[in-house]
Amino acid sequence: MAFHVEGLVAIVVFYLAILAVGIWAAWKTKNTGNEGDRSEAIIVGGRDIGLLVGGFTMTATWVGGGYINGTAEAVYVPGYGLAWAQAPIGYSLSLILGGLFFAKPMRSKGYVTMLDPFQQLYGKRMGGLLFIPALMGEMFWAAAIFSALGATISVIIDINVNISVIISALIATMYTLVGGLYSVAYTDVVQLFCIFLGLWISVPFAMSHPAVTDIGLTAVQQVYQAPWLGTVNSLDIYTWLDSFLLLTLGGIPWQAYFQRVLSSSSATYAQVLSFLAAFGCLVMALPAVLIGAIGASTAWNETDYGVPDPVTKKEADMILPIVLQYLCPVYISFFGLGAVSAAVMSSADSSILSASSMFARNIYQLSFRQNASDREIVWVMRITVFLFGASATAMALLASSVYGLWYLSSDLVYIIIFPQLLCVLFIKGTNTYGAIAGYLFGLVLRITGGEPYLYLQPLIYYPGCYPDENNIYIQRFPFKTLAMLTSFFTNIIVSYLAKYLFESGTLPPKLDFLDAVVARYSREHMDKATLVKSDNIVLNELAPVNPRHSLTLSSTFTNKEAFNYVDSSPELSNTEDN
DSSP states (O other): OOOOHHHHHHHHHHHHHHHHHHHHHHHHHHTSSOGGGHHHHHHHGGGOBOHHHHHHHHHHHHSSHHHHHHHHHHHHSTTTSGGGOOHHHHHHHHHHHIIIIIHHHHHHTTOSSTTHHHHHHHOHHHHHHHHHHHHHHHHHHHHHHHHHHHHHHHHHHOOOHHHHHHHHHHHHHHHHHHHHHHHHHHHHHHHHHHHHHHHHHHHHHHHTSTTBOOHHHHTTSOSSSSOTTOOOOGGGHHHHHHHHHHHHHHTSSOHHHHHHHHHBSSHHHHHHHHHHHHHHHHHHHHHHHHHHHHHHTBOGGGSTTOSSOTTTTTOGGGHHHHHHHHHSOHHHHHHHHHHHHHHHHHHHHHHHHHHHHHIIIIIIIIIIOTTOOHHHHHHHHHHHHHHHHHHHHHHHHHOSOHHHHHHHHHHHIIIIIHHHHHHHHHOTTOOHHHHHHHHHHHHHHHHTTOBGGGTBOOSSOOTTOEEOTTSOEEOOSOHHHHHHHHHHHHHHHHHHHHHHHHHTTSSOGGGOTTOSSSOSSOTTSOOHHHHOOGGGSOHHHHTTOOOOOOTTTHHHHOOHHHHHHHHTOHHHHHHHHO
8 A cells, every 4th residue: 555645644734733722722721720720720620611612522532433433343243233333322321321310419519530539438548449440441441542543544544553653642642731621622622523524524425435335225134244233132132231231331430521520610511511422422423333334335346455355354443444445535535534533532632631630639649648739739640641641652552452451441440430439429328348348349250250352261150151263251141240230239238237347346446447437537538628629519518527637637638718618608507507
């Protein structure tokens, strides 16, 4: 394949435009709020992200390279088809459920990251444990989509994969480094527009290619391969349900989602953003579905691609760039390439920022340096943005099974973090003992279920398992959902058991080594005043808090401005009189 100078120029122009928007947004960040709130402005955008920008950035976070390429691949692959393209419906339902049940309690309490409520209730150690699967999910996701981008660019303009990955990662990291959420949000607006325009421009040209049969016919009849609508066999129903629940429920507990929720100007706006993004995800999936259908309706021997077809060549995961390359005019394929690049960068920058936000606030500040200045936190975030971006790039270049690692880490988000989030927000009485027990039970059940992408054999063979071509056993039983439910109920049972044993005197207080039951105001537990500020929270929520005033911790755990404001509040005075 010849080197395409025009394609390279188009990509350079697109990347420079994205970088310019990111730098402009970074300048806007510096002129927002006072200097003391700079770290919060970087993490949650000063909590003034409007509906339009917020809706775009939340949609773009989900509509990434994996979403676009994966949807097209699922529709194209024989034996799967549209019936197995679960991401559009799954992620849209995830956003709706997040808006209905999770956005309001998280935003109304003024948290800064997703891990704040865990550290408030379970302590900083548990927050550190939950940071591990959250970090793995964000990092492996960024690495996986950087890897996909490199392959996509190399298909269309024939440049070295490594160079394309490094340049793309450098651009995304650079504007995230200087502008934080503002840069990510405003570049998302441009990127989402590019995705929509680029893919929709490509569809009519690809559909009108002489080698493409009517997709309405191939949807229900076998022409070149099985119909692209697909079916779900009776043996695979439980596998389908397990994957669908993983997308729907496991798509909620991600920092990238809650970063948008917490950046909105009110709890109601946070809910509306979720609903807008759910609609946006469905709309943005349509061109990817059509491109997958076009791939399944093409006589590839009548194109420059030749024989065998992409499935036989094991290039089904690249069906979207292949359709752009071989079924569209050159100048149109470059538009489509810009769309895919935009999709990748819009997700990668969100993941990198999410990981650095959680580390700077929940690990560095709240666990080790409670007295750290705002300037110090900002620099920690900048350093970790660079380190996490470099790490994701290195994994994309070096790891042979990045997607396998991401599948495993996303499972851990579903199995470990989702039930913990349910407990911390909606189940009263859970404590650190239950959280740790649920964490361990969920982790063990997931690992022992095996992972074909990592060639990891299961230790527990559930009913219906069978070996694949590599003799790795595949589970048909919905063991991921079983592990999630086990983690959830273990947390509740162990929490109430520990509470009963300590409060009844069966166990002496000295055995409460985690200070989770007997010592209510321990160093491990964060008061609400540490995690939020007075202007981010309803005043009556602060009324029942009894801060621990000690010589060593008062300046760390007590927000004096919040308590002074509460003391002078007429609302609080009325509450106390009643």
